Amino acid sequence: MSKRIAGPEIERLIQLLAKVPGLGPRSARRAALHLIKKKEQLLGPLTEAMGEALEKVRVCSTCGNVDTSDPCTICNDPRRDPSTLIVVEDVSDLWALERASAMNVRYHVLGGTLSPLDGIGPDQLNIRSLVDRVAAGGVKEVILAVNATVEGQTTAHYLTDQLSGLDVKVTRLAHGVPVGGELDYLDEGTLTAALKSRTAF
Amino acid sequence: MSKRIAGPEIERLIQLLAKVPGLGPRSARRAALHLIKKKEQLLGPLTEAMGEALEKVRVCSTCGNVDTSDPCTICNDPRRDPSTLIVVEDVSDLWALERASAMNVRYHVLGGTLSPLDGIGPDQLNIRSLVDRVAAGGVKEVILAVNATVEGQTTAHYLTDQLSGLDVKVTRLAHGVPVGGELDYLDEGTLTAALKSRTAF
Structure with missing residues (x-):
């Protein structure tokens, strides 16, 4: 926003939300406003869930999950x-x-x-x-x-x-035609691979 | 997800993120994973900003902002x-x-x-x-x-x-042609209003 129209806390919330994949600067504003309006139903529970993730989530030492x-x-x-x-x-x-x-x-x-x-x-x-x-x-x-x-x-x-x-x-993994895929839209590499690995019908 | 593949905290985070406007079930998963991976750079600051908003944001008693x-x-x-x-x-x-x-x-x-x-x-x-x-x-x-x-x-x-x-x-507010708008794409109501409210050139 060009001039100060709200406290810095709201600006900061919008800026951070804009970094979440799937949200841009415009949708971050919409998201921030929605969160602020739904304090009890969404902002509260989401803040809590994020705090829990922050505290508890770790990388599995066996598999990296x-x-x-x-x-x-x-x-x-x-x-x-x-x-x-x-x-x-x-x-x-x-x-x-x-x-x-x-x-x-x-x-x-x-x-x-x-x-x-x-x-x-x-x-x-x-x-x-x-x-x-x-x-x-x-x-x-x-x-x-x-x-x-x-x-x-x-x-x-x-x-x-x-x-x-x-x-x-x-x-x-096998290469081939995706299930539901149309041949017309597939690249030559995939088609060649799908032909090579053809199976009995 | 069909079977338990992670603790309930991650599932809950995804479910709540999916309620944010602009995010759906699929992008909520992506967002959750991104947040978990960027704990220090994003998850932490965003949780804090949301906590502050939760605590401090109120409705202006004068104007409703x-x-x-x-x-x-x-x-x-x-x-x-x-x-x-x-x-x-x-x-x-x-x-x-x-x-x-x-x-x-x-x-x-x-x-x-x-x-x-x-x-x-x-x-x-x-x-x-x-x-x-x-x-x-x-x-x-x-x-x-x-x-x-x-x-x-x-x-x-x-x-x-x-x-x-x-x-x-x-x-x-005045009715009329949006700046940068093409007449061809405008509805009759807007065009009629724009003609009625025509101004000297």
Whole structure:
């Protein structure tokens, strides 16, 4: 705002809300006003929930997931098959795979991809802990569920290398046509991969 | 999420974030993860700012604006002309007019529009306080800056009625072509109004 029309506390709230992904400067103003108007129903409970997250959320020392307990809920769940690990770049990928609930297994969160230009080498990612976890035994398969980007694939190759001496099967996600996808809109790389990996009907 | 993959605190944070305007269930997850990852830079300061807003923000007893002081920063500002009041439906309209910084005057926030079907009559809005404010003297003009909707215009007519006995000029915003607007995209009502209120070139 061009001139002072409210106390600095409201300005600051708007500025900080604008940094939340999904909110811009305009929607941050709308959000701030909504929060202020719904003090009891929303601002209070949300402040409390954020305070709790601030205090309790930590990174799981086993898999790199974020949770309010360490080891996290997933590493602690005895009903999950410990012999398969899905390696993901980020916690958001773990959440996405869990929403699909395709497999009842455990995870390992790398915390990014190898990117020498940005100064991210193997030591900046949770790679050592993955190799240690597999070397400790009990893991039969490691599924590399990294993104299908250049960085993701580079990281996958590096991981395959690191795990090659150990008695473990390393697999990766299938490439192909997304379910519900139209061929016309797909790139050549995906179509080629989908043709190569064709299956019996 | 279909099964428990994190402590209830994270789920609750996501659920509450999803109620913030501008965020949906999907972007609330992204926002929660971002906040958790940026504990020091964002989650901490934002929690603090929200706590301060929760504690300090109140409704101005003079004009109905929200601020951390009562009377609010605008009502307290001695450089603003007290002889003109702009009547708005909502605080967001006040903020919008202030961003335009067209006039250095004071405001009166109604808190909505008359809507008998929703049970909103004159007593549910800050109308009594507006009439009292004008009756107390010193106000020469009341600008009705309500929305150009049916409810807004109904409210404007009611307000004109209530203020008719007092020695005050009641005006409303001009109808016309928005600056930068294309005639082709404008409705007939706006075009008719713009033609009627044409000015010398």
